[in-house]
Structures are given as C-alpha cells and as structure tokens.
Amino acid sequence: MRIAELINRTTLFDRILLVFMVFVTGAAIVLVPLCLPRGGQVRIEVDNKLLYKLPINEDKTIPIGGLVVEIRAGKVRVADSDCPGQICVKQGWIDSGAIICLPKRVVITVEGTAAVPKGIDATT
Amino acid sequence: MQQREKYRLALLAACAIAMYGFERLIPTPIPWLRFGFANIITLITLTLYGFNAALTITLIRILIGSMLTGTFLGPPFVMSLVGGVFSVAAMWAAFRIRVFGPLGLSLIGAFFHNLGQLLAVYAVFIQNLRSILILAPVILFIGTLTGVLNGLAVIFTMEHLKKMSDNVQNTQ
Amino acid sequence: MKPKLLTAAAIVFVLALIFILKNQLNSTPHVYKKSEILMDTVITLTVVTNSEKNADEAIEAAFNYLRGFERMLSFFNAGSEVSAINKNAGVGPVKVSSDTYELTKKAVENAKWTSGSFNPAIGPAMVLWDFKNKKRPTDSEIKKVLPLLDYTHIVFNDNDSSIMLKDKGMLLDLGGIAKGYAADKTAEILKRAGMQAGIASMAGDISAWGTRPDGSPWRVGIRAPRGAPDDLVGVLSLKDLAVSTAGDYERFFIEDGVRYHHILVPATGYPARDFQSVTIVNPKGVVTDALDTGLFAMDREKALMFVEKNNLMVHFIFADGSTFTSPNLKGLLENR
Secondary structure: OOHHHHHHOOOHHHHHHHHHHHHHHHHHHHHHHHHOOOOOEEEEEEOOEEEEEEEOOOOEEEEEOOEEEEEEOOEEEEEEEOOOOOHHHHOOOEOOEEEEEOOOOEEEEEEOOOOOOOOOOEEO | OOHHHHHHHHHHHHHHHHHHHHHHOOOOOOOOOOOOOHHHHHHHHHHHHOHHHHHHHHHHHHHHHHHHHOOOOOHHHHHHHHHHHHHHHHHHHHHHOOOOOHHHHHHHHHHHHHHHHHHHHHHHHOOOHHHHHHHHHHHHHHHHHHHHHHHHHHHHHHHHHHHHHHHHHHHO | OOHHHHHHHHHHHHHHHHHHHHHHHHHOOEEEEEEEEEOOEEEEEEEEEOOHHHHHHHHHHHHHHHHHHHHHHOOOOOOOHHHHHHHOOOOOOEEOOHHHHHHHHHHHHHHHHOOOOOOOOOHHHHOOOEOOOOEOOOHHHHHHHHHHHOHHHEEEEOOOOEEEEOOOOOOOOOOOOHHHHHHHHHHHHHHHOOOOEEEEEEOOEEEEEOOOOOOOOEEEEEEOOOOOOOOEEEEEEEOOEEEEEEEOOOOEEEEOOEEEEOOEOOOOOOEOOOEEEEEEEEOOHHHHHHHHHHHHOOOHHHHHHHHHHHOOEEEEEEOOOOEEEOHHHOOOEEEO
16 A cells, blocks of 8 residues: 555545644744743853853863863863862852853853842852 | 453553554654554554543553553653543544544644643653743654654554455455 | 635634744843953843843943953053053153043042042052062062052043143052943943843942842842852842942962952052951942942051941951941841
C-alpha cells in the first residue's frame, strides 16, 4: 500500500486538524522563545565587547585570557583566574546577576532568569 | 466478560507492551521523549472494541510496562498513567463525534497524552510554568510528528485487518 | 460549518490566543540590567520597563553618555579635559564642556561646605601614593606638595566656561565626585528615555529612582569593610535617593600592620584614620559622592557635628568597628 493511498483514507477533518496542529506547532516554536523574557543566556564581555553569548543550559568550559569560565547545570562560574584578587573565583556559581573581573575587564552576565525580588539590587 | 473477549484483550495488551518495549530500544535525544507506538494498538482497540477495552489495555500496558522497566509508582509511571487515561478519553470523545479518521484520532491522542503528562508533572512534581512553556514547542512538535506516524500506521493496519477478514470470509 | 470557514476560524482563534499571550507577557514591567567597565570601575544600569527594546535603547544611550564622560574627565587619560586643565596649571585657562565646568564648580562648592575636607585639588598628593605597587611617599615628599592642594586657587570664568589652576604643579582630581555626578546624569537620561524606575550604579555611587516592579523600594546593600566582597552590614531601602560609600577597603595596602588607603586628609596628605566606611544618603548623587569622601577625611567629632548641623542621613563605621546611624536614616536601614 502506498503512502498516497494511506493519505486518501483520511477524512477532511483529519486534514484540517493536521494543518491546525502544524500551524500551532510552528507558532509555538516561533513565539515561545520570543515571549519568554530572554531565555537563559550567558553573556561574556571583554573590554565591553560581547565575546560570547551562550545558552546557560549547555555545559561548557571556556578559557578567556587568564580566566576559565565554566557553565554547568544552568549555572556559571569562574573556575580559575590568574588575577591577584580571585574575587571572581570566590563568587562561585551564579544563575542570575553577574560576575565581574575588574582587572581583566571581563563581565559575565546571566540574562533571562527573572530578577529575584527579595535580593539586593545594588551594593555600595 | 466472555472468555473470548478476555483472550482478545490479553493479546492486544501483549501487543501494546511489545510496542512499548520495542520503542524503548530506539534511542532519543531526550530520555522521556517517546514515539508512543503503543497508541497504535490502543487506537485500533478503541475503534474495534470501544472505550472500556481500550482503557483496559492501556492500564495493563502501563502497569506491566512500568514493572518491566522498574519504574512502577515512580514519576514516569505517574506521567504515563495520567497521559494514557487522558489520551484514551480524548480519543474516545473524538471518535464519538464521528468526523475524524484514525489520523485525526491519533493526533488528538498524542496531544492529550502529552497534555496529561505535563499536567501530572506540573501538579505532582514541579510548579514551574516557565519550564513547561519552554517545553511546549518541542512537545507539540513531537506530538504532531508521532501522531501522524501512528495514525498512518493505524490506517495501514486497519486496511490489512479488513482485507484479512474479507479473505477469511471469502474462503469460508 | 464549511471546512474553509472552520480553518479560518481556527486561524483567527490561534492568532488571538498568541496575541493575548504576548500582551500578557509584555504588559508586566520587567527589570533589565547591564554592566560595563568604565571609569576604572563597574557600572551597572538597572531599569524597569515593559519593553526589552526600550530598555536596550535607553541603556545604550546612557552608556554612550558615560563613555563620553569618561573621555572628558579621566584624570589619567592624556586627552581628557581634566588633563588639559592640569597641563595648563599656572599657564592659562582652559575652555571646557558644560559637564566638566558644572562638575568642577560643584566640587569646589562642596570643598567650601566641608572646609576643604573634600578637596578636588588633592591631585598632587594623590599621585604620590601608589596603591597598586604598595609604595608610600616620604614625609618630605608629602610636605612639598601640601601648598599645591589649595582648592581656592581653582579659578572659574563663567563667561567662556573656562577653568584655570593658578599654581604650576596643581592637579585637579575629580575622582571623589565624578561618579556621583555621573550617577545623577545617567539616572536623568534613563528617566527621560521613559524608564519608570531604575538604578544607576557607578560602583559605590548609586542613584535610584522609582520602585521595583512590585512597588517596593530598591534595596541597596552596604558592604562590610572587613568581610568578603559580598558581606553586608545593612540594607538600605531607597526610593528617589542616591547613596555613596567611601571605604578604606577600596584601594589600599598594608605595611607594617598599618593600612594605607586612598582617602587622604587634604591638610596632611596622609590617609584618614577615623573611619572604616562612611555611607551617606541624599537626593543628589553629586552631594553623596563629595561628602562621603569629605566626611571620611574629617575626624570623628567634627564629622558627627557636621552631620548634625546639616541634618545629613549617614551610616558610619568607625575605625574601631563601632557604628553610628543618624536618626533620619534609621527608618531606611535594616541592619544585618
């Protein structure tokens, strides 16, 4: 039995439903990422220039001039740094906000995870 | 229940479990992502023998299947159970209005199976609408794809069954 | 119903659904945040708005302004207006942009207010200290530059907005006030771009306006001077207020058990000794930034008197670790 014959056995409503489902699926694929407030992305900027934009849920380790940035299990950290302060390394894993290494002029920001309302907005 | 009917249900349930076992051999990128080939059997049963029979073999399939794979009463079991019941109920409702063929029913079944699973996940395990929203396109896509494949498989099988029973009747 | 009609109805239904969903997600204001490294520090802009596009545009405009600001005002950048003024010290006046002129004027105003405890002419003493390489100057080196720290020798000419330093060797250093001024200006730019609320944070100098999306005030932590970088001594709830903190932990080195940090007493040329940190809250960032340094450089009694006289909102951590919170700040401060 050929595929064409199989398709001939479908009813009109089958086909309408199929078109409808394909349409909804397409719409969802296009629109859901748009609707979500920036899906979890890790931005790595050096000298205020965007170097990487990576999804936070893909595990990865990237060396950036003296720093080692590690993305794992929806979190990001600076695994190693050759800077004297080691502030960025001490900060550990984050899943929102930013890690900033001033001496290396590296800014690692996590976008898309909604701001936590009970946290601290800034530090003086 | 007549003995004959019991045998038939047992046979169909065995087929469904076989399908279920078979599809577990096919590797998929996401562990819980399945083709739902067992739905072919469920849908044939529903068309030929009605709601009760379809629900029975679905429940047997989920129960035995989960015991075979060691997930009995675990999260995948709850998800399958809710999804399976949703799917059978939705297909039965659609079948009763008599405008859909196997393809449409299969699409509806796949969709409601996923919907049921998501509801179970949401109600029992994680109250995170956001992650469910992220999954929605993937689930819709897979549901539509497997819905079409299974629907075509049902049409194919039904045609064969018809021919076979015609042959049987002709030879008698 | 005809199939075509049904399909059309289905499409309309789906479109309506998508439209509603998208509106739903867009109508609630979100918090957008971006950090850049400028002026040797981390600048973080936070805005509340319901459109990502507007937020991006406003933040970009603000950072553009700040990049220009950095070029104009940097003490170290040879091409900056401040460098031009310093090169022409004792030579002649230098015409400057309105930002530089206004800021320098404000700096001198605050210097007068604090009787020179905040001093924009601190440059000659500042360059003697090398905090990176942990080198401190000798007494005689410091004594030599003290006469050059006279802020009354900064001469303004309103007619052509030019600035002149009277004596050769004077150095204008706006580092103690520029970030607070920048925070004010940046907040203004973001407000004008339609951002209903936000925070302009130039490291320790913060200007906050409006509220968080849930209507609660912004929460700004005060760093613990001797703890880890994310240890806080308290949290301020701010709405349409600016805050600055001066601390002896920002740039310093320790030699023979003595901490040498970057907040110098203009009268002596040596680091101030009475505080670990000074936090001040005021509607104007330019005021908070000048006064945190100004108060830090005073001695304890004088600072407390100054605060009382001017009814300032402050939180002090003294050198011995004890603290003082002015009564008018107590309602905004939650101790940790």
